[in-house]
Amino acid sequence: MTQVVTAPIRPPAAVRTAFWLAAASIVAGGVSAVLIFFDIDLMYGGHGNEKVAYGSAGFALVLLALQLLLALRMRAGAGWARIVLTVLMVVMLLAVPGDVSYLMGHTRSVLGMAELAASCLEGLLALGYLVAVHLHGTGAWFRRR
Numbered sequence: 001m002t003q004v005v006t007a008p009i010r011p012p013a014a015v016r017t018a019f020w021l022a023a024a025s026i027v028a029g030g031v032s033a034v035l036i037f038f039d040i041d042l043m044y045g046g047h048g049n050e051k052v053a054y055g056s057a058g059f060a061l062v063l064l065a066l067q068l069l070l071a072l073r074m075r076a077g078a079g080w081a082r083i084v085l086t087v088l089m090v091v092m093l094l095a096v097p098g099d100v101s102y103l104m105g106h107t108r109s110v111l112g113m114a115e116l117a118a119s120c121l122e123g124l125l126a127l128g129y130l131v132a133v134h135l136h137g138t139g140a141w142f143r144r145r
Contacts, residue, residue: 015074
């Protein structure tokens with residue numbers, strides 16, 4: 001009896017690149033959310049908006065965990081995860097200009113500037129994900145699964 005050993009099917013390079021860009025964007029978003037926790041006193045200075053900022057940062061961390069799960073499913077070939085992650089990345093990209101304009105007007109600390117840089121980096125990496133995941137040839141990977 002002959003045993004056939006098959007090698008695992010590897011996703012195309014564009015899908016692997018899209019996964020790593022999504023993962024890097026998620027990490028940058030996590031850094032930005034964590035920096036909010038440390039910069040709340042400097043940004044809000046006891047004006048009563050701290051609870052809103054904590055809630056916003058907590059929601060961002062939950063959303064980032066969901067994005068990571070979607071990125072893992074997308075890399076495995078789940079077309080639905082590709083679509084949902086694309087929608088989430090587009091929504092996040094639409095929020096970046098508002099984040100940047102708010103942080104530019106209200107940030108005077110080093111932590112705030114680091115949060116601004118992380119937010120911009122998150123947007124650029126998400127844009128790279130959107131390009132890579134929709135390159136020619138990636139559709140076949142998702143149709144085969």
